[in-house]
Amino acid sequence: MDTSNQAAFISRIRSALGHTPDRQRPANGLFSGRSASEIGRILERIKNRTDTEKKQLLGRLIEMAEPINLNVIVLKDPPSVAAAIADLIRDKDSEWGSQKSVAAWKHPMIESLDLPAALADQNVPVHITELKENDTAETSREKERKRVRKHVVDSYIGVTSADYCMAETASLVIRTRPGQARSVSLVPSIHIAVIHADQIIADLKELYALIQWDPEASAEGLTNCMTFISGPSKTADVEATMVHGAHGPREVYVYVMTD
Amino acid sequence: MSEITTADYIAEAKKALNNPVLQSALADLQNRFGRGTALAYRNLPEGPDLRLKAHDIRSKTIENLDVVLETLVANIRKNGGQVFFANDAEAAVDYCLATARRHNVKLAVKGKSMVSEEIGLNSALIGAGIEVTETDLGEYIIQLAGERPSHIIAPAIHKSRKDIGNLFADKIRIPYTDNPPSLTRAARKALREKFLAAGIGFSGCNIACAETGHIVTVSNEGNIRMSTTMPKVHVAIMGMERVAALLEDHDILLRLLCRGAAAQNMGTYVSYIGGPRYLQQVDGPDEFHLVILDNGRSRILADEEFREMLYCIRCAACLNVCPVYGKIGGHSYGHPYSGPVGAVVMPLLAGVNRFKDLCQGETLCGACQDACPVNIDIPRLLLALRAKLADGDAGWQVSRASITEKGVYTLWSWIVQNRRLYDFFLRLAALGQSFLPKNKDMLRWLPPPMSGWTRGRDIQPVAGKSFMDRWRSGDMD
Numbered sequence: 001m002d003t004s005n006q007a008a009f010i011s012r013i014r015s016a017l018g019h020t021p022d023r024q025r026p027a028n029g030l031f032s033g034r035s036a037s038e039i040g041r042i043l044e045r046i047k048n049r050t051d052t053e054k055k056q057l058l059g060r061l062i063e064m065a066e067p068i069n070l071n072v073i074v075l076k077d078p079p080s081v082a083a084a085i086a087d088l089i090r091d092k093d094s095e096w097g098s099q100k101s102v103a104a105w106k107h108p109m110i111e112s113l114d115l116p117a118a119l120a121d122q123n124v125p126v127h128i129t130e131l132k133e134n135d136t137a138e139t140s141r142e143k144e145r146k147r148v149r150k151h152v153v154d155s156y157i158g159v160t161s162a163d164y165c166m167a168e169t170a171s172l173v174i175r176t177r178p179g180q181a182r183s184v185s186l187v188p189s190i191h192i193a194v195i196h197a198d199q200i201i202a203d204l205k206e207l208y209a210l211i212q213w214d215p216e217a218s219a220e221g222l223t224n225c226m227t228f229i230s231g232p233s234k235t236a237d238v239e240a241t242m243v244h245g246a247h248g249p250r251e252v253y254v255y256v257m258t259d
Numbered sequence: 260m261s262e263i264t265t266a267d268y269i270a271e272a273k274k275a276l277n278n279p280v281l282q283s284a285l286a287d288l289q290n291r292f293g294r295g296t297a298l299a300y301r302n303l304p305e306g307p308d309l310r311l312k313a314h315d316i317r318s319k320t321i322e323n324l325d326v327v328l329e330t331l332v333a334n335i336r337k338n339g340g341q342v343f344f345a346n347d348a349e350a351a352v353d354y355c356l357a358t359a360r361r362h363n364v365k366l367a368v369k370g371k372s373m374v375s376e377e378i379g380l381n382s383a384l385i386g387a388g389i390e391v392t393e394t395d396l397g398e399y400i401i402q403l404a405g406e407r408p409s410h411i412i413a414p415a416i417h418k419s420r421k422d423i424g425n426l427f428a429d430k431i432r433i434p435y436t437d438n439p440p441s442l443t444r445a446a447r448k449a450l451r452e453k454f455l456a457a458g459i460g461f462s463g464c465n466i467a468c469a470e471t472g473h474i475v476t477v478s479n480e481g482n483i484r485m486s487t488t489m490p491k492v493h494v495a496i497m498g499m500e501r502v503a504a505l506l507e508d509h510d511i512l513l514r515l516l517c518r519g520a521a522a523q524n525m526g527t528y529v530s531y532i533g534g535p536r537y538l539q540q541v542d543g544p545d546e547f548h549l550v551i552l553d554n555g556r557s558r559i560l561a562d563e564e565f566r567e568m569l570y571c572i573r574c575a576a577c578l579n580v581c582p583v584y585g586k587i588g589g590h591s592y593g594h595p596y597s598g599p600v601g602a603v604v605m606p607l608l609a610g611v612n613r614f615k616d617l618c619q620g621e622t623l624c625g626a627c628q629d630a631c632p633v634n635i636d637i638p639r640l641l642l643a644l645r646a647k648l649a650d651g652d653a654g655w656q657v658s659r660a661s662i663t664e665k666g667v668y669t670l671w672s673w674i675v676q677n678r679r680l681y682d683f684f685l686r687l688a689a690l691g692q693s694f695l696p697k698n699k700d701m702l703r704w705l706p707p708p709m710s711g712w713t714r715g716r717d718i719q720p721v722a723g724k725s726f727m728d729r730w731r732s733g734d735m736d
Binding site: 004005006008009010012013014015016017019024025026027028030031033034064068129130131141145148149152153168169170171176177178179180181182183186187203204205208211212221222223224225226227228229230231232233234235236237238239240241243245246247248249 | 288330344447479499537
């Protein structure tokens with residue numbers, strides 16, 4: 001039974017538009033957008049970028065990131081990123097408590113940094129936001145979720161990667177997967193994202209083409225939560241004065257690896 | 260519908276005009292956002308004409324709203340989301356309350372959502388014994404103050420930093436400060452506790468995507484992400500028109516929305532939300548509900564003259580350029596939908612007669628259309644509403660606003676179409692005005708009912724000889 005009131009509601013819209021109220025209408029090309037050849041061209045352009053073009057794209061990202069206070073740092077390889085993150089953690093005090101701790105995604109790129117080793121001398125624990133599946137009962141999953149949530153809430157730095165980074169708007173694009181909690185890029189005071197230079201794309205047009213039509217990227221689609229992050233959280237609600245860190249992270253660092 | 264105070268339009272406008280703090284805040288807001296948005300449109304790779312394309316996209320979507328909505332909800336259900344179609348505010352509120360009760364919710368958090376203001380969600384939740392916290396900093400401020408938003412994007416624009424300092428000292432018991440970063444930090448701390456404790460999160464929807472089955476929320480603060488990620492249940496409420504068919508439509512609409520709202524290339528956080536957390540995922544809500552609201556919109560849809568108003572994506576760009584809003588502020592409009600958008604939407608949603616001051620108060624200067632990211636012809640819609648008020652309209656249950664006005668204009672149109680009669684009255688006026696007080700060559704005072712005109716200014720007298728007379732006599736010097 002339709003408890004959502006859909007049939008009556010849609011019928012009213014149909015009759016408002018001058019159609020027969022109770023007859024479903026066909027889509028009539030409403031959902032056919034760009035032509036296949038145009039999509040092909042966009043995907044080709046992304047795939048076949050020359051080194052010069054990639055450099056330009058990185059330059060554009062840095063240019064667009066600056067006015068929105070997004071820190072973009074270009075480094076060679078995982079060890080140099082790990083060292084940079086260790087320095088950052090040494091410099092920054094925690095916001096809510098005295099113990100510094102880090103929450104990080106389960107992600108190959110983050111594993112390659114070996115953060116626990118890089119932070120060992122500072123005594124800063126790194127919590128991976130992964131559900132340990134001892135058994136698949138929902139009650140034990142729920143316990144695991146609570147454990148991970150507590151770690152994220154207590155952390156002052158969250159480390160994620162991203163699917164893409166759009167240069168034109170300086171936006172990280174993050175889709176949702178197991179082991180990669182949404183809250184890591186949101187709840188800690190500082191958000192660090194580690195990406196590879198090849199993940200930089202130009203703009204929304206390229207992003208939508210990829211996640212809809214690229215054979216690999218489109219397999220997952222948008223997932224149940226896709227987020228763009230363009231700089232740190234901000235507000236201008238007190239006399240239009242810009243302040244960072246309204247609810248989300250007050251600082252965001254994107255480490256771009258080039259090797 | 261939440262509490263409406265539009266009957267006080269004129270009194271509220273007077274109050275606003277005499278409030279220097281508000282006047283400077285409004286001027287500042289319009290200077291920055293009004294100009295910033297115009298510049299942002301010019302800097303688009305496609306130029307400001309992209310707005311025309313957006314208008315076409317909105318038009319096509321609204322003309323096929325039945326099919327687009329069916330596709331949207333089919334895809335959302337496929338992803339495990341639940342959908343409810345609410346005919347009116349009451350049905351939407353009941354659904355939200357039932358959902359909250361089912362989960363024994365004590366505390367709800369809300370991202371800024373105009374549609375939740377429209378349905379009066381807060382008072383209903385409080386009435387049901389559920390604490391509700393606004394989480395957008397501006398909305399939080401006015402909720403603490405017991406006031407209502409005065410701007411769609413900058414709800415607390417009417418409050419000074421001193422007001423807010425006193426408010427926070429009183430309500431959240433922090434030592435007085437009027438330093439914006441300190442005030443923001445205090446709210447951040449207080450609201451963080453709410454986000455983590457809340458059992459349900461409410462959000463609006465900026466523009467959904469039918470073909471993928473996602474709603475989209477945009478915020479700069481991160482409060483909407485918090486409200487939709489941390490609580491166990493997420494309920495999104497959207498006006499039925501807030502949807503696009505294709506993801507590629509979002510390329511255009513999102514860029515224009517962010518420019519229109521805050522002259523930004525992109526809001527800090529844009530989230531596509533398409534359903535609850537999957538089994539293996541770490542966080543996100545257990546349940547995702549989408550409430551799609553009619554509440555008078557299908558009536559607008561049914562009238563081709565007003566259908567264009569449903570293209571609106573509530574960015575508030577029109578408020579930031581409107582000379583009337585810029586002087587009288589949002590509260591005069593008597594409802595959270597203020598400015599030019601409010602002056603059209605409120606009469607249509609809640610009664611043309613009741614909201615007649617709103618559409619009659621605007622100037623028809625057209626700045627709103629130039630600022631509109633989807634190029635809605637707001638002046639045309641305002642005029643159409645005024646025509647309804649002048650003549651009455653049974654279909655919209657509009658009664659003639661002023662019989663005297665109609666009588667005067669009928670008489671006037673009869674006189675001006677009759678040359679001899681017109682000349683007669685001209686001569687009469689030329690004769691009559693010689694008895695009126697003058698200031699140099701100008702008339703200083705007119706008798707009632709025209710006395711209002713000369714209260715603040717003088718008026719040019721009628722020429723002794725009309726143009727036609729001079730033409731005929733060859734006296735053209």
